[in-house]
Amino acid sequence: MAGSNRDVAERLRFMAQLLEVTGEEDVFKVRAYERAAQQVEGSPVPVSELDEKALVAIPGIGSGIAKKIASIVRTGTFPELSELKAKIPDSLPELLKLDGVGPKTVHRLWMKLGIESIEDLEKAARSRRIRAVKGFGEKKESEFLRSIAQYRASATRMTRDRADAVVAKVASVLTPGTFEVAGSYRRGKSTVGDIDIVSKESPRAVNARLRPIADEMINEGEQRTSVRCLGERVDIRFTDIGSFGSMLIYLTGSKDFNIRLRALAIERGLKLNEYGLEERTGGTFHTFPDEASLFATLGLPLIPPEIREDRGEIERALAGDLPVLVGPGAIRGDLHVHTSATDGRMTLEELAGAGAERGYEYILISDHSSTLHITHGLDADGVTAQGKEIERVNRTSVCQLLAGIEVDIMADGSLGLPDRVLGDLDIVIASVHSGLHEEKDTMTRRILSALANDHVDILGHPTGRLFPSRAAYDLDMDRVMEVAKGNRTALEINASPYRMDLDDPQIREARDRGLLLSIGTDAHEREDLGNISHGITLARRGWCSPGDILNTMDRDALLRWAS
DNA sequence: GCCGTTTTCGGCCCGACTGTTTTCAGTCG
Structure with missing residues (x-):
């Protein structure tokens, strides 16, 4: 269905791109559409539910764009976009994604050489036809070919764990305390495009140390150096100590x-x-x-x-009214882990030990149910047996294990284990693992039906997205949140770097509606427990305070909440 | 296209770097 915030933002952003490549409008009009798209995307309220007056109240949205949003919600598009789209080849905006290629370049190449796509550009550059155009030369041709190769090699953004690896490699040649990682990495985005670092060291010294570990020195400057490391782009900006604050901002x-x-x-x-x-x-x-x-x-x-x-x-x-964001210190436990009883690697003892090391009060044991055959999930007897084991381990463990399950939400909306089994557990997570390509209405009904079960406490990885390959399934999240709120069901913030699900705008929306959120690493092995930091970062991006997060409750309060 | 306790018109963030220039346009972050 057209009209979700994401759909609306996509149309507005597409308009901005088309305006850019026409080269006829000033950049401020383009930016106005981009900013409006950004605001819609980050809006906690579905814009489809707002009237024009409420839309105009959003900064960056005036009466013009408000009308266009209304049109998108009603018809899926708006007249100006349709008209412009008819004038411009569909493949043209993709050229903007190439490094070093902006709107002016696209427009000029299109007009002078009829270049409409990345393939056209590649051919023209190879046959040395571009240098004939005024303002372009030999260097530009090879630069285009390099950009095209790079674009094809890495069309996807880094997951957080990959970004961590790149940061670690570069940090290994920097002096501790003299640098800070900035950019989207520092802002905690779910995926990262490139790595930005601010350094107080001397450019010459750093450049020399980078050369041996870099795949490629893209350019070396006195102010800024760009390298490729582990296949990813890293930009380092040099500053003196006195300007470090402004440079970091x-x-x-x-x-x-x-x-x-x-x-x-x-x-x-x-x-x-x-x-x-x-x-x-x-x-x-x-x-x-x-x-x-x-x-x-x-x-x-x-x-x-x-x-x-x-x-x-x-x-x-x-206004002096910033929320106090949840931090690592407030987290008392992990609310989603798997054990060696199914597809995990750790035993209950190992988990209890690892939890104690992390200073946790509790860890929720949440193996798959038997309906997820590929993981050798637990059946009713398996759950009972695990429950006894948990009791045994808890007698000697500082970190208490909570008996739980990640039960499958079946195609018909029923759950993968009977109510009598679920009723005996401390906390139940329900998740979708199959039938991911259902129609929106079907998927929404499935999930709502699972939420209607009183034993379900948490909806696991609510959108099902998986980096880099799987998009979120089609879901009426607005309705899901409404029902979850009514049933006092928490939504999970799955902290696996491959999931990061919910994403931050949805977390913010859930928080604003007064829903509780639960951070779980979905750990299958010991190192995965460290992913809790990704979950906390996501919660912070969603403006969550400790009171919004289930994991900040002590064990007794948590069990009371779940009962 | 948005916006306004100096403005309803005329602004709209700012600097580094590159390639193509002989004084600057385009792109990027």
């Missing part, structure tokens, strides 16, 4: 956040750049060794990196 972004921050600086009679703040009259320049002092000068508290997305955080910060 600049490189952490997001882009939209930076634009708002700079606009705020202008309102204060200041000009913000990556080196500091300049007074517009008099020209006195102020530098900041850390972020907090720069924020303070703008009249703001330190805004946590995870929420720097221009989704209302600046307004809330100005």
Whole structure:
């Protein structure tokens, strides 16, 4: 169905791309559509439910785009988009994804050489036809070919664990305490495009140390160096200690956040750049060794990196009303792990030990039910036997194991184990693992029917997405949240780097509606338990406070909540 | 296209870097 926030944002963003490649409109109109798309995507409320007045109240959406959103919700598109789409080859906007290729380049190549696609561009560059166009030369041709090869090699973004590996490799040649990873990595996004690092060391020293570990030095500068490492792009920006704070803010972004921050600086009679703040009259320049002092000068508290997305955080910060975000210290346990009884690697004893090492009060044992044959899931007898084992382990364990299950939601919406079995367990997670390509209505009904079961406490990985290959299944999340709220069912934040499910806009929506969220690593082996940090980061991106997160309850409160 | 306790018109974040330039446009972050 057209009209979900994601659909609307996609149409608006497509409009922005088409406007870009026509090359006729100014960049500000393009940005207006992009910003509107961003706002819709981050909106906790479905825009399909808002009237024009409520839409215009969203920053970045005026009466013009409000009407277009209404049209998208009603018809799936809007007239200006349809008209523009008819004028431009479908394959043209994809050219914008190439590194070094922007709207002006696309427009010019299209007009002068009839280049409409990446394939066209490749052919033209190979046959050396591009250098004939004024403003292009030999270097540009080889640059295009390089970009095309790179684009084809890595069309997907990094998962968090892959990003961690790249960061670790680069960090191994940097001096501890002299750098900070910035960019979308620091903001905690579910996937990461490239790695950005701010360094206080000397460029020459760092460049020399990077060469042996890099696949390729893309370019080496005094201010900035770009390398490819483990196949991924890493940008390092050099700064002196005095400007570290402003440089870190600049490189952490997001882009939209930076634009708002700079606009705020202008309102204060200041000009913000990556080196500091300049007074517009008099020209006195102020530098900041850390972020907090720069924020303070703008009249703001330190805004946590995870929420720097221009989704209302600046307004809330100005009002002194930022939420207190949940942190690692508040987490008392892991609410989704598997054991060697099914497809996991750890025994109950090992899990209890690993939990104690992490300082956990509890771990929820949640193996698959037998209906998921591929994992050798537990049947009723298996659950009973595991329950006895859990009691035995708990007698000597500091970290208490909770008896649970990740029960399958079957095609007809029933659950993979009978109620009498589920009723004996402390906490029940219900998840979909099969029939992932059902129609939206069918999938929604399946899940609602599972939520209607009183024994179900948590809906596991609610959208079913899997990086890099599987998209979220089609689901009326609005309805699911409504019913989950009514039944007091928690939604899971699955912290596996391959799932990261729910994603942050949905977490924010759930939080705003007063739902509880449960962080689970879905660990199958010991190292996976560390993924809890990804879940906490996601919760922070969704503006969650400790009170929004199930895992911050102590064991007794948790069991009371579940009963 | 959005926005407004200086503005309903005329702004809209700012700097580094590259390639193609002989003074700058385009792209990127």
